Amino acid sequence: MDFNATLLILDSTLRLSTPLLLAALAGLYSERAGIFDIGLEGKMLAAAFAAGAGASVTGSAYAGLLLGVLVSVIFGLVHGFASITARGNQIVSGVALNFVAAGATVLLGQAWFRQGGRTPQLSTDQRFLGSEPNFAAELRDIPIVGSIVSELVLGHSLLVYIAFIMVPLTWWVLFRTRFGLRLRAVGENPAAVDTAGISVTVLRYKAVIICGALCGVAGTYLAISQSGGFNNNMTAGKGYIALAALIFAKWKPVPVMFACLLFGFLDAAAIRLQGAELPVIGRVPVQFIQALPYVLTVVLLAGFIGRAEPPRAGGVPYVKER
Amino acid sequence: MNNTLPPWANYVLLPAINLLVAFIVSGLVVVAVGENPFKAAWLMIDGAFGSGRGIGFTLFYATNFIFTGLSVAVAIHCGLFNIGSEGQALVGGLGVALACLWLGAYIPWWMVLPVAIVMGASFGAAWGFLPGYLQAVRGSHVVITTIMFNFIAAALMNWLLVDWLRPVGQMGPETAVFAEGGWLPKLTGLMNFLGADVRSTPLNLSFFVALICCFLVWVLIWRTRFGYGIRTMGLSPSAAKYAGIRPARTVIIAMMISGGLAGLMALNPVMGDLHRLTLDIVQGAGFVGIAVALMGRNHPVGIVLAALLFGMLYQGGAEMAFDMPTITRDMIVVIQGLVILFAGALENMFRPQLSRFFLAMHRRGVAPEAEGAA
Amino acid sequence: ADSTPAVVYDMGGKFDKSFNEAAHSGAEKFKEETGTDYRDFEVENEQQRAQALRRFAEDGNNPIAAIGFSQQAAVEQVAKEFPDTKFVIIDSVVDLPNVRSVLFKEHEGSYLAGIMAAMASESGKVGFVGGMDIPLIRKFACGYKGGVKSVKPDAQVMENMTGSTPTAWNDPVKGGELAKSQIESGADVIFHAAGGTGIGVMQTAADAGKLAIGVDSNQNGVQPGSVLTSMIKRVDNAIFDAFTDAQSGEFETGTVALGVKEDGVGVAMDDNNKDLVSEEMMAAVDEAKAKIASGELEVHDYMADNTCTY
Amino acid sequence: MADTAAEQRVRAHPAIRLSGISKSFGAVRANRDIDLTVRKSSIHGIVGENGAGKSTLMSILYGFYQADSGTIEVDGKQVSIPHSQAAIDLGIGMVHQHFMLVHNFTVLENIMLGAEGAALLSGGMARARAELKRIEKDYQLEVDPDALTEDLPVGLQQRVEILKALYRGADILILDEPTGVLTPTEADHLFRILQRLREEGKTVILITHKLREIMAVTDTVSVMRQGQIVDTEPTAQTSVEAIAEKMVGRRVLLRVDKKPPRPGPVKLSVRDLTVVDSRKVPMVKNVSLDVRAGEIVGIAGVAGNGQSHLIETIAGIRRPTQGTVEMNGKTLDYDRLDPASLREEGMAHVPEDRHRMGLVLAFEENENAILGYHNSAAFGNGPFLSISAMREHARERIEQYDIRPPDCRLKTANFSGGNQQKIVLAREMERDPDVLLIGQPTRGVDVGAIEFIHRRIVEMRDAGKAILLVSVELDEIRALSDRILVMFDGKIVGERGAEATEGELGLLMAGVTDAESDRPAAPDLSMIDTTPGQAPAETQIPGERP
Numbered sequence A: 001m002d003f004n005a006t007l008l009i010l011d012s013t014l015r016l017s018t019p020l021l022l023a024a025l026a027g028l029y030s031e032r033a034g035i036f037d038i039g040l041e042g043k044m045l046a047a048a049f050a051a052g053a054g055a056s057v058t059g060s061a062y063a064g065l066l067l068g069v070l071v072s073v074i075f076g077l078v079h080g081f082a083s084i085t086a087r088g089n090q091i092v093s094g095v096a097l098n099f100v101a102a103g104a105t106v107l108l109g110q111a112w113f114r115q116g117g118r119t120p121q122l123s124t125d126q127r128f129l130g131s132e133p134n135f136a137a138e139l140r141d142i143p144i145v146g147s148i149v150s151e152l153v154l155g156h157s158l159l160v161y162i163a164f165i166m167v168p169l170t171w172w173v174l175f176r177t178r179f180g181l182r183l184r185a186v187g188e189n190p191a192a193v194d195t196a197g198i199s200v201t202v203l204r205y206k207a208v209i210i211c212g213a214l215c216g217v218a219g220t221y222l223a224i225s226q227s228g229g230f231n232n233n234m235t236a237g238k239g240y241i242a243l244a245a246l247i248f249a250k251w252k253p254v255p256v257m258f259a260c261l262l263f264g265f266l267d268a269a270a271i272r273l274q275g276a277e278l279p280v281i282g283r284v285p286v287q288f289i290q291a292l293p294y295v296l297t298v299v300l301l302a303g304f305i306g307r308a309e310p311p312r313a314g315g316v317p318y319v320k321e322r
Numbered sequence B: 001m002n003n004t005l006p007p008w009a010n011y012v013l014l015p016a017i018n019l020l021v022a023f024i025v026s027g028l029v030v031v032a033v034g035e036n037p038f039k040a041a042w043l044m045i046d047g048a049f050g051s052g053r054g055i056g057f058t059l060f061y062a063t064n065f066i067f068t069g070l071s072v073a074v075a076i077h078c079g080l081f082n083i084g085s086e087g088q089a090l091v092g093g094l095g096v097a098l099a100c101l102w103l104g105a106y107i108p109w110w111m112v113l114p115v116a117i118v119m120g121a122s123f124g125a126a127w128g129f130l131p132g133y134l135q136a137v138r139g140s141h142v143v144i145t146t147i148m149f150n151f152i153a154a155a156l157m158n159w160l161l162v163d164w165l166r167p168v169g170q171m172g173p174e175t176a177v178f179a180e181g182g183w184l185p186k187l188t189g190l191m192n193f194l195g196a197d198v199r200s201t202p203l204n205l206s207f208f209v210a211l212i213c214c215f216l217v218w219v220l221i222w223r224t225r226f227g228y229g230i231r232t233m234g235l236s237p238s239a240a241k242y243a244g245i246r247p248a249r250t251v252i253i254a255m256m257i258s259g260g261l262a263g264l265m266a267l268n269p270v271m272g273d274l275h276r277l278t279l280d281i282v283q284g285a286g287f288v289g290i291a292v293a294l295m296g297r298n299h300p301v302g303i304v305l306a307a308l309l310f311g312m313l314y315q316g317g318a319e320m321a322f323d324m325p326t327i328t329r330d331m332i333v334v335i336q337g338l339v340i341l342f343a344g345a346l347e348n349m350f351r352p353q354l355s356r357f358f359l360a361m362h363r364r365g366v367a368p369e370a371e372g373a374a
Numbered sequence C: 001a002d003s004t005p006a007v008v009y010d011m012g013g014k015f016d017k018s019f020n021e022a023a024h025s026g027a028e029k030f031k032e033e034t035g036t037d038y039r040d041f042e043v044e045n046e047q048q049r050a051q052a053l054r055r056f057a058e059d060g061n062n063p064i065a066a067i068g069f070s071q072q073a074a075v076e077q078v079a080k081e082f083p084d085t086k087f088v089i090i091d092s093v094v095d096l097p098n099v100r101s102v103l104f105k106e107h108e109g110s111y112l113a114g115i116m117a118a119m120a121s122e123s124g125k126v127g128f129v130g131g132m133d134i135p136l137i138r139k140f141a142c143g144y145k146g147g148v149k150s151v152k153p154d155a156q157v158m159e160n161m162t163g164s165t166p167t168a169w170n171d172p173v174k175g176g177e178l179a180k181s182q183i184e185s186g187a188d189v190i191f192h193a194a195g196g197t198g199i200g201v202m203q204t205a206a207d208a209g210k211l212a213i214g215v216d217s218n219q220n221g222v223q224p225g226s227v228l229t230s231m232i233k234r235v236d237n238a239i240f241d242a243f244t245d246a247q248s249g250e251f252e253t254g255t256v257a258l259g260v261k262e263d264g265v266g267v268a269m270d271d272n273n274k275d276l277v278s279e280e281m282m283a284a285v286d287e288a289k290a291k292i293a294s295g296e297l298e299v300h301d302y303m304a305d306n307t308c309t310y
Numbered sequence D: 001m002a003d004t005a006a007e008q009r010v011r012a013h014p015a016i017r018l019s020g021i022s023k024s025f026g027a028v029r030a031n032r033d034i035d036l037t038v039r040k041s042s043i044h045g046i047v048g049e050n051g052a053g054k055s056t057l058m059s060i061l062y063g064f065y066q067a068d069s070g071t072i073e074v075d076g077k078q079v080s081i082p083h084s085q086a087a088i089d090l091g092i093g094m095v096h097q098h099f100m101l102v103h104n105f106t107v108l109e110n111i112m113l114g115a116e117g118a119a120l121l122s123g124g125m126a127r128a129r130a131e132l133k134r135i136e137k138d139y140q141l142e143v144d145p146d147a148l149t150e151d152l153p154v155g156l157q158q159r160v161e162i163l164k165a166l167y168r169g170a171d172i173l174i175l176d177e178p179t180g181v182l183t184p185t186e187a188d189h190l191f192r193i194l195q196r197l198r199e200e201g202k203t204v205i206l207i208t209h210k211l212r213e214i215m216a217v218t219d220t221v222s223v224m225r226q227g228q229i230v231d232t233e234p235t236a237q238t239s240v241e242a243i244a245e246k247m248v249g250r251r252v253l254l255r256v257d258k259k260p261p262r263p264g265p266v267k268l269s270v271r272d273l274t275v276v277d278s279r280k281v282p283m284v285k286n287v288s289l290d291v292r293a294g295e296i297v298g299i300a301g302v303a304g305n306g307q308s309h310l311i312e313t314i315a316g317i318r319r320p321t322q323g324t325v326e327m328n329g330k331t332l333d334y335d336r337l338d339p340a341s342l343r344e345e346g347m348a349h350v351p352e353d354r355h356r357m358g359l360v361l362a363f364e365e366n367e368n369a370i371l372g373y374h375n376s377a378a379f380g381n382g383p384f385l386s387i388s389a390m391r392e393h394a395r396e397r398i399e400q401y402d403i404r405p406p407d408c409r410l411k412t413a414n415f416s417g418g419n420q421q422k423i424v425l426a427r428e429m430e431r432d433p434d435v436l437l438i439g440q441p442t443r444g445v446d447v448g449a450i451e452f453i454h455r456r457i458v459e460m461r462d463a464g465k466a467i468l469l470v471s472v473e474l475d476e477i478r479a480l481s482d483r484i485l486v487m488f489d490g491k492i493v494g495e496r497g498a499e500a501t502e503g504e505l506g507l508l509m510a511g512v513t514d515a516e517s518d519r520p521a522a523p524d525l526s527m528i529d530t531t532p533g534q535a536p537a538e539t540q541i542p543g544e545r546p
C-alpha cells in the first residue's frame, strides 16, 4: 500500500473511531462508577435521531447537538433509575433501552418526516463539517510531514476534536480530581464511599448523566457530522464495539483511545477490502475483519493477553439491607 | 431482595402491574404518533387471537420465544446470565440447515427431524460451551463474553452464507431451499380440524418440540440430580462446594444445555417455515428470551405464558401496522422494549410498596398465606 | 374486476428514495388518475413477506405487486395458493400462469449513465459504489463501465461494493466512506447503485464538491446541483401499467424485460441537473439510446454469463 | 435496669445516649428497644454472641443504617444521623468489622476519600501527607501512604481504617471487633493507643468477643443478646463468668452423662497437614491427629486459629498444601475425591456455618435434607430424583429430631436458627457414617435443643463412630470430648484428657505451651469466646445472580 493510500486509510480511521471513542469514554464513566451499560448503542441511536431531527427542524447544528445530548441523557437517567433507584438488573435495562431506541427512532421519524424513518437531508450549514484552514494548502507542499498534518490533523469536524480532547480530559478528571477519586471508589466498593459520608446514589447518577451526554455527542456525530441526517439503525452495533473497546482497554482512558483507533482502523480496512482482491493473500473474508474486535476482546477476557478485571461493584445494585 | 410477598403476588400480581404500566406507556407512544391507543390495542389483540391465521402466527412467534426463554432460564437457575441465546440460536440454525440440506433429498422429514434436532442443539451447545468454559475456568464474565459471541456468530454465519452456502446465481445470502425432506409439517390441517379456518400458517411441528422441551427442562431442573446441582450452584455456590457439586463442570454443562435450547429455536423458522437458512432467522428472539424468562419466573409454565404474550406483540403488532397508516412495524419493537424495561429491569419498582402492604397485613395476621414467605 | 390493487415493498421501506419509492409513486400515480385506492405494506422479516401477500390476496386485493427479488420465494408460494389473483414481481422471475415478472435492462441505463459520467469527469477517473455484492449490482457496474469506456477508453473506473448482506442497502456511513476514498484517489463522478447507502455517497460527493449519479428513481433533487443525473428504473411505470392493465382487464402474465427501447430505463433530466448537462452530453446519450433501441449496439449483460467484458 | 447504675456515674453530659433504638431487617429483629449511655472519655466495651446486634447498633450510631425507632443524643444534644457524613460532622468515627477500603487505592487515597479538602486532589494530597505523618508519629501507626491497600496484611489494613477515623478528627471512636485480625502483640499495641486516646479526652466504643480484652481495657461493659442490651456495668464490678453467662443467656455449665469410651481401631488419621487460605497465609501448620472408632476428639481453641480450615480440609472442601489424611486405613486422594464422594466413603460433616454451607436457605426443607447426598441411590434412580422418597425421608428426620414447624415443604429460611441446625445434624448423623466431623454444633441454639443435640452426638460415639468435634465453647468441648486437642495459631499445642480444667486449657488456648508454662498465666478467660473468627476471605463467592 503506498504512502498516500495509507494516509487515506488512517484519515478514515480517525473519522470511524470518533463515535467509538465518545461512546467508549461514556461507558467508562458509567462502568467505573459500577453501572454496567450495554445500552450505549441505544443511547447513541436515540441521540442520532434527536440530533438529525433537531438540526433539520431548527436548521442549526448546535440545536441538533443540544437535543441529541438531551435525549441521550434522558435515556441515561432511565437506566440510572432502573439500576440505582429501582435496583433492577442493569443488563436487562440496557437491552430494553436498546429495543426502545431502535423502535422509537424509526417510528417517530416515520410519523414526523414520512421518509421511511429517515430525517430530512441536511444542508451543509446545518451540520458539523470539517473546514480546512487556508494554510492547509501550503502545508501540503511540505513533503511527508506536511501531507500527514494536513490529512490527519487538520480539516476534521469539531466533534472529532472534542472526542480526542475528551481522552486527556477524562484521564485528568479520573485521577486528578475529587470527583474522579470518588467515582473510581464507588465502582469498586460503594460501602466505603457511603461510610466516608458520600452519597452513592448521587455519585452514580452523576456518572450516568455524563455517560448520557457523551453518547449524545457520539450519536450527534453519526447523524449530522459523518452523514447528512438520521438513518434507521445507523449505529449498526457501534455501541457494542465501543463496549468491547472499553473492556479491551481495561477501563482506562488512554488505552481506550488506542483500542478505538484499532477497531476504527479495522473498520476502515474492512470497507476498502470489501470484495477486493489482495495481491498475496487473495480475497480476505471481510467478515473476519469485522469479527476481529470481538474476538480480540474475548481473548483478552480469557486472560491470555493480560487480564481484564471489571470494577468490583460493577453490575450489582448497592443494597445495604439484604 | 427481602421478599415478603406471598407467592401469588410475586408470580401474578407484580408482573401484571408491571405489564399494565408498560402498556400504558406504549399507549402514550401511540398517542404521540397521532393514533387512537384503544383502537391500536384492539387491532393488536384481534390480530393476534381474532382469527385462525392470527393465532397461527402468534403461536409461531411464541415457539421461538419458548425456546430462547428456556435457554435463558436454565442458565439463570445456575446463576449465569446468558445473553448469548441470540448467537447460539443463529449457529443452531446452521446445524439444522446442514441436516436438511444433506438429508432432505433422500429421507422423509420424520427421519430428518431427529438429525436436525441433534445438530441444531449441538451446534448451539458448542456456541454456549466457550463462554461457559471461560466463566468456569478463567473467570471471564459470561455476560460480556456472550455479547461478543453474538457478534462473532453473526460474522461467521454471514461469511458461511455469502461464500459457501449460497447457491450460484442467487442474489441474497441464503441457502438453497431444502428438498421436501427438510420441511416440517405445518399445523394448518390440525388448526382447521380444531375449527379454525386457515389457508396457511407458518405454525409447524416445532411448536410441539418446544412444548416437549418445556417438560424436559422442568424434569431436568426439578426432578434430576444434575438439576439439583444446578439450582444449588445458582442459589449458594458455597453450599454447592460443601455438597461436592463440581462448580466448573456444572457451569459448563448448564451453559451447553442453555445453548442447545437456543439452538433448537432454529428448527421453527428454518425447518418449519422458510425451508432455507437466512441471516435474520433469530430477529432478537434471543434478547426477548431474557424478558420471557424473567417474566416467567424461570419456570416452563410461566415461560410459555410470557412467550405467548410476546408472540401476541409480534403478530398483533404486524396486524396493527397493516391497518394503521402512521404506525409502522417498529411499534412492536418499542412495545417489546417497554415490556422488557418495566417487567424486567424495573420489576422491583413496586415491590417495596407491595411488600410493605403485605407485611402490614401479615403483622395484623390478616393474610395467613403471607406466613410462608415471612 | 374493479378490486383494489396492493403493493408489498421490500425491506428498504417505501420511502427509500430508491426503487421501493419508485413503486410507491407509480401506485400513487395510479390512484390519482383512476381514483381507485390501493393498499401497501412494508415487510420487516421473512415471515411477513408471505404473510403480507397472503393477507392481501385473502382480502381480495388484485393485482398484488411484490417489489424486489427477495420476494421471489414468497410470491411463488402464495401465487400457487391463489390462482385467481394476479401478481407482479419486480426484478425477478416467477414462472406461474398468474404472475407477471418484470425485469429491467439495468445495464443499458447504466451504460447511458457511464457516458455522461465520462464526459462530465475532468480527472478521467470515475467511481461506482454498489450496495450488496450480488450479480444484479455487478450488472449495473458492468454497463456503467461500458458506457465510460465508450467515451474515454483509458478512463479509470473505481468499483466498490458496500457489503455482502442486506444491511449493505442501508449503510450511508459506509457509502460515504467509500465515496470519500474514491474521491481522494481522484474520482470526480460517482455512480451509486446502493439503495439507502447511496444517500451517503451523494452526500459525500456534494460535501466534496464532486458529482454523483443517482439510481432507480429520480434522485437529482437529493443534492440539487451535485447529482449529475439518475439512472432511473421505471418501476413506477411497471406498477402503473400493471394496475391499469388489470383494471381494464388486459393483464398479461409472463416475463417482460424493459430496456431503453421500452423506455423502462433511462437517465433523468430535470431542473436540478440541467446546468450540469451539456448539449454534447445530451447528444451522445441520445445517439447511444438510438443505437441500443435499434439493436445496433448491444450492451453486455453481466448476468448473462457473470462476466464483464469491458 | 442496670443502666441506671451506670447513669449515676455519668458526670456532665454523656458522650452518647441511645434510647429506644429498634431495627429490623425483614423478619430479623436485629435491635430491640435498646438504651445505651456512653460516658465521655471512657472506653466502653460491648460484647455479645454472633448476630446479637452489635454491629447493627453501631452502624446506626454511625448513620450507616437508619433506626426504625428511637433517639440519639451526642454531648447531650438530640441529633439525627441520616447518613455517615452527619456522624463524621458530629466527630464520630468508626472502624468497621468488615473493612471499608477500596482495594486498588493507595493508603493515602483511601484516607482522603470523603475528606479531600478541595475539588482538585493535588492540594489535599500534600496536606493529607503532612497530617498523616503527624498522626503516625503521635500514635506510632506507621503505614506507607503510597502502598496499594490490597497488598497490605489485614493488620495494616485495619491501621488504615483507624488512621481514616483519626484523620477526620473523631472524638468518639467506634471499633467493631478490631482484634479479630490482630496478633496478640498488635492487639496490645492497639489497646495502648486506645488508652492514649482516652487520656486525650476522646471516647472509645470497643466491640469484641474476647472477654480478656474487655477486662483489660474497658471502663464499662454492655452485654447484648438477641438484639437487646441485657446488662451494662463498670468493668471493675463484674466478672468474666457473669458476663459470659449473660452473653449466652444460660449457665455455661453443661452435664452430659456418658459411659466411659470404648475406643476401637483408628478410623481417621491426619499426618503433617498444612493448609493455606486464599491469601496464601498458612492457617494449618503440620497438624497430626488420630480419631478412633467410638471416641470423641474435641478441638478447643480461640476462633480463627485454624480449626475451621482443618475440618474443611479433611472434608474435602479445601485442598491441603501438604500432608495426608487416612480414613479406614485408606489414604484419601483429595485430587480425586470431592465432598460428595467422601460422604460415600463414610465421612459426614456438620459445617460450622449453616447459612453459608450447611443449607441452601431458598430450598424447601426436604431438599436441604439431601444436600451432599443427592447422588445417593436412596433418593431416586439413575439421573432422576424421587420427590416422594425425598419427602418421606425428610418427614422421618423431622419426626426423629422434632424439627419445628414439622413441614418438609417450608422454605428453610423460615425455620429458626435452632431448627435449621437440627436439619443439618439430622442429615449428617443419620446416614450411618464412620467418621463424623462436627463444627460448632450448638451455635445460636436454645438450651433444649442443645441438650438433645449433645445426647445424639454421644449416642453416635457409643454406636462406634469416630467423631472430631470443633467448638469455641469450651464447656461444650469439655462436656463431650474423650480427648481434647488445643489449637493455637494453626498448630496443635497440647492434648489433655476430658478431666482437664478450664485453667490449663485456657493457658494452652492463649498459646502458652507446656514448655513455657512458667510464663505468667494469662487470665484463663479468653476461652469463653464466641467469635466465628474472621470468615475466610472468600466468604462471598462471586457469580452474577440475575
Ligand SMILES: Nc1ncnc2c1ncn2[C@@H]1O[C@H](COP(=O)(O)OP(=O)(O)OP(=O)(O)O)[C@@H](O)[C@H]1O
Binding pocket: A320, A321, A322, D025, D026, D028, D029, D030, D048, D049, D050, D051, D052, D053, D054, D055, D056, D057, D097
Ligand atoms: N444488612 C443486613 N441485612 C439483613 N440482615 C442483617 C443485616 N445485617 C445484620 N443482619 C442480621 O441482623 C442480626 C444482627 O447482626 P449484627 O451483624 O448486628 O450482629 P453482630 O452482633 O455484629 O454479630 P457478629 O458478632 O457476628 O458481628 C443478625 O441476625 C444478622 O443476620
Ligand SMILES: Nc1ncnc2c1ncn2[C@@H]1O[C@H](COP(=O)(O)OP(=O)(O)OP(=O)(O)O)[C@@H](O)[C@H]1O
Binding pocket: B374, D027, D028, D413, D414, D415, D416, D417, D418, D419, D444, D445, D446
Ligand atoms: N433469615 C430469615 N429469613 C426469614 N425469616 C427468618 C429469618 N430468620 C429468622 N426468621 C423467622 O424468625 C423466626 C425466629 O427466628 P430466630 O432464628 O430468631 O429464632 P430463635 O428465637 O433464635 O429460635 P432458635 O433458638 O431455635 O434459633 C423464625 O421462626 C423464622 O420464621
Ligand SMILES: [Mg+2]
Binding pocket: D054, D055, D056, D097, D176
Ligand atoms: Mg458484627
Ligand SMILES: [Mg+2]
Binding pocket: D416, D417, D418, D444, D445
Ligand atoms: Mg436463633
